[in-house]
Amino acid sequence: MISPLIHKDHRYLQALLDNDQRVVSEIYDQYAGTIRRYILANSGTEDDAADIFQESLIDIYNQAKYKALQLTCPFEPFLVLVCKRKWLNELKKRGRQPVTKEIDDVSIGEDVFALAEQVKGQQHKMEVFLQCFEKLGDTCKEIIRKCMEGGDQEKIAAQLKVTYGYLRKKKSECMASLTQMVQQRLHQ
Amino acid sequence: MTFTKEDIPRYLDGDMSPDEEAAFEKALPDNPEWQELIALQQEVETGLQQHFGADETREQLKATMQPLRQAHFGGGNDQQPGEATKSGRVVPFRKYLSVAVAVAAVLIVGVWLWNPSSDKLYEKYAIAQMDSQTERGSHADSVLAAATIAFNSKDYVVAAVDLAEVVQQQPNNTYAAFYLGVALLHTDQLTQARVIFEKLIRGGSAFKYDATFYQALSFLKENDKETAKDWLEKIPADAPQYAKAQELMKKL
Incomplete structure (x- = not known):
């Protein structure tokens, strides 16, 4: 259960959302060292550590912005767990680590785990979405990409030299086959 | 239809x-x-x-991170994942270091002025080291080994995350649970630390009186000397922690 109380460290999420340079710098000052040591101690390089730290902060930004993530626990263990999960996932991809057991329920610091799990779950889904997207035909990819970038669909139709009606119909079909592919992958 | x-x-x-x-x-x-x-x-x-979709703030945020990345991490690759950014002045590491030292100094003095005696006592009595255990090769064992290294290098947040994973997989591992409590205490997660200590105390584990002692320290950390004393008094004369508890009690 995630408690509805927002932790005072939610200000770090707010700082990411606002691109508050002073507080973002504070995040690096306070937490970069811990993550750096962890990654270096677990067969990573300086660049790996810098990537994981930055990508995790961007993941958290995306969650806060698009999924209304609210911090109900201290920021540091949450960030450590997000980075750690991301790094273990990366090691797995590189074939350097056996599959680690997922943490699904824990009675201690459950907010931290629940929130980190949420971030990781979303990140996994996003990977599946993009992998399935890449398997679509070129026409579908182009149409979906352009429509998702935003902007007027009539202009997009003109750019692609098709009628507006065709664009809508095609986008609909492409999204339907993409969704079916995603569904199959997620149910595997 | x-x-x-x-x-x-x-x-x-x-x-x-x-x-x-x-x-x-x-x-x-x-x-x-x-x-x-x-x-x-x-x-x-x-x-x-x-x-x-375009997210202007996200791009600006990445630009903010670029110089920070160079200041806090070594390595040659200054390209960021995804896209490169143009802006961002490189600030020499030494400058960051001196600022960090100044900030740390202010914090240390601030904390010390705020509460000299309790804080010093807490620091003195809260020292703990984990013994390295023989690895038997399971995943939990390797996590525990990683936790031990982190704990002994005072990386208590990393240690806590690892120890929580061990405890989750081995709920009866009171050794891991006790050090998880200590790690949480060191990272100021007092409420969660106390939940663990209470469980160890009630469960009558081998760590019963260690947990009692640290429960006292958790109150000392908040400068609640009375509650700290109450807990210290619960340690009986035949427990190995008795002398240490009496000694601390006299100083409160």
């Missing part, structure tokens, strides 16, 4: 007539499979919008 799941895209794109749409929505509750597909397609769409 009868529908199939092939009608879902038309529904989502708003290409149905009002009557058709109403009929489709009426049929929805009886078709959980459609509902799942609709929810999933919306999720995919939001996800792709987030990925392909």
